[in-house]
Amino acid sequence: MIEVVFGGAVGPEDAVLIEGDAPAPAAAAVARFVVPDHPLHGVGCACCAPRGPASEALARLFLARARGEVAWFARVVVLAGDDGVALVLAALAGDAVTRARFRGVAISSD
Template identity: 55%
Template structure:
């Protein structure tokens, strides 16, 4: 018998604000990237970084990976309520950047998994 347990935090992409509200209304507590609501919310602009190019803390990490990192750090430090999933409002290129982070960024891949549904 084979067991498979993936303890990473599931990330779901939602197409619009209405779908985001519906997803927040059901299921476990969620953090939100690119929108409002949930137990924690964080916005970032696709393709824009608040730090200088190649700064020591972000070198090699895209904006989505940095945003996911900030959410994770807030979760484990207890500065936001505990969340069991992340919902991403897929507007303005945010969804594509999150997909890339979950495919290429080692920290994001270790902490999160893309939920396909």
């Protein structure tokens, strides 16, 4: 499983999941997601959005790695605000495919 960490230093062999359009640090791969302005339901609600933006972004990273389109990585560093972190945590907890590929590790205080 690929580790997912929240915040902290990004190494050159890490992948990065970024909320919005913030500049990307040097990394093996970068994927972005956007927190919806007005979600109809709570973060991670499966009734009308079975795969949220964080799940989709993590899937893009995983597939790029599997296809050899990016350098191999064993860790994803999430750079996001509180709402973005909540989306990623919801994806890790509530999306079966995301949960099978990734595991949440820690929220850094950096």
